[in-house]
Amino acid sequence: MDLVPVTAMVRKDLRLFLSDRRSVIVSFIVPIAIASFFGSIIGSNNREPAPIAIGIVDEDGSTIAKALSAGVQGDKRVAVTVSGRDEAKSQVRQGKVNVAVVIPAGFGERSGRALFAGGAKPELELLVDPSRGPEVALVRGILTEHAMEAVTREMFGGRTGRQLIDETLRQVDVSGMPAAQAQLLRDMLASVRRFYEGTSQPGGGPGGGPGFSMPYTVREEAVTARDLVAYNAYAHAFAGMGIQFLLFASTNLGIAVLLERQRGLWKRLRSAPISRRVLLGSKIASGAIISLLTLLVSFGFAMAVFRVRISGSVAGFLLVAVACSIMSATFGLLVAALGKTEGSARGVAILAVLLMVMLGGAWVPTFIFPAWLQRMTVVIPVRWAVDGLDAVTWRGLGLSSAMMPTITLLAFAAVFGAVALSRFKWEEV
């Protein structure tokens, strides 16, 4: 095979690509900008998440209510605004506050009784922004922690608690409970009273004891293939955006073939003694090179600026990147083969790319999809590309983890190429 025409066609396509400022910006700068944004909002474990905005409305004013409010305000996971009910409601409505907690009148007394003696439990009213479901769940947990602490501290050491213990002791005498059991309860309550009297603050303020607290703390450890491999959200974001924009670049290359037809340029190509295989092979080669450049420039930026690392196999990374680029180039050829006009081909191709990247996990990881959708997305080539790049970057896996994505991407390339070849319009009038 004469390589002169092949290299000439590839070089020409690269020159055309680089001479088009818009193409260069779209292929190199836009994915970097979008991936940087996605990476920053997805965040990483190395950074504290933004506190949840919550409002507290204290309609009770009891010692327990004040302690609950103070406990929540001291929690770093939330940013608290104390206000009246109407103002809190307005803030939730405007989206300034995700959840407002209303502590109703009588909460302190009834919660104490509910802890010791059962009975009706008081309600904490939550005014929630319906679009902030995950935050509301977290706020429930935070409230549970601080409510238990506030109520038990007061009940075991505060004035309210002492009054309730005295009252319960009196009731034991008239309860008709068996004498042995009544004695045991009396002993327990008296012991609790004596214990907390030693630690309570003088003057009948809030109980000085610690109250109940969470009986455990949590230590999280990121589990990746190797020690010291930290998750970096930018790795996924740049993989996803890089793949999206290399598909866009290949789409443009396919459109360029349509335009070459319209402008009669394809006639010149076909009039030369060049085989169809060489013509299409050159297009695939130039498309793959441009795609690979797009991906490598994106990752290069991510490595330099956001400390993304190929923590796994470098060879695996290159294999997946090359296979993904070839798949993308054959997709561009498919656009050229199936497209009729520039406008219609561009519209359909962009729709196809957006569907592929959306379902392939390029925007958000596929693990947040429903299980049935996760199973279905194995037919999307982007899914394999993203998973393959994730595996060898932040997961730190070896070459073997890149083999299946590489083979699958090449299989997609073969299918795209075969369909393009069978549907390509060769005759020029």
Place this chain on the structure above:
Amino acid sequence: MLEMRGLRKAFGSTVAVDDVSFGVQAGTLVAVLGPNGAGKTTTVSMIAGLIAPDRGEVRIGGAKLAGDTNPAKRRIGLVPQDIALYDELPARANLEFFGALFGLRGDALGRAIGSALDLVGLRDRAGDRVGTFSGGMKRRLNLAAGLLHDPDILLLDEPTVGVDPQSRHAIFENLAELKRRGKALLYTTHYMEEAERLADRIVVIDRGRVIADDTLEGLYARTPAAVGQGRGAGGAPVSHVSLETVFLTLTGRSLRD
């Protein structure tokens, strides 16, 4: 040099070219004259290998032309009707690319580019982007792109469409020079004055069929005015017979219909 025998091509139920046969000798220009849709471009496309004829054959130097990679395609240069150039690239880069398609490289490519640019008078604009060229300059560069590999046969498909008179004259001069160099030129047009000025032979095509293949004088001799020895219908004297009259006589309708 170039010979077509019984070419036929149909697109669905429409027969674009039917039993077209004629030849072009070295150092001559054959004009293929016919109205739009007559089958001129389809004929050129079959000769250039852009489409395969349903029937018939194209021979170059006696050898049948068939297949995408037939080396005989190197003996053909195509100047398509469209301005088939990359506006985004400089003229030289365009010519480097089209030359490389025919296997040219290095010094040979450089010499071919220089020679082609000299012929069309664009050497001083070689470094400029084609997008900055006028329509006439683009047409001349379009011609140069078909000449790079020094073909024996040049297929020119309406190469002066949309060109100003000055550039058209320059293109005619270029073609005359190529003819002097012994090239076989096939020139399609629906401009009668171009055929009259340039052609050694004229092939008239209408509705996909060759209805005349003769010299200009031979075609004139077929008209009633010529038979009447310089007098038109009604006996009025005429200064000369035009190809318009010839076409009307042969087909019964105007070339511009």
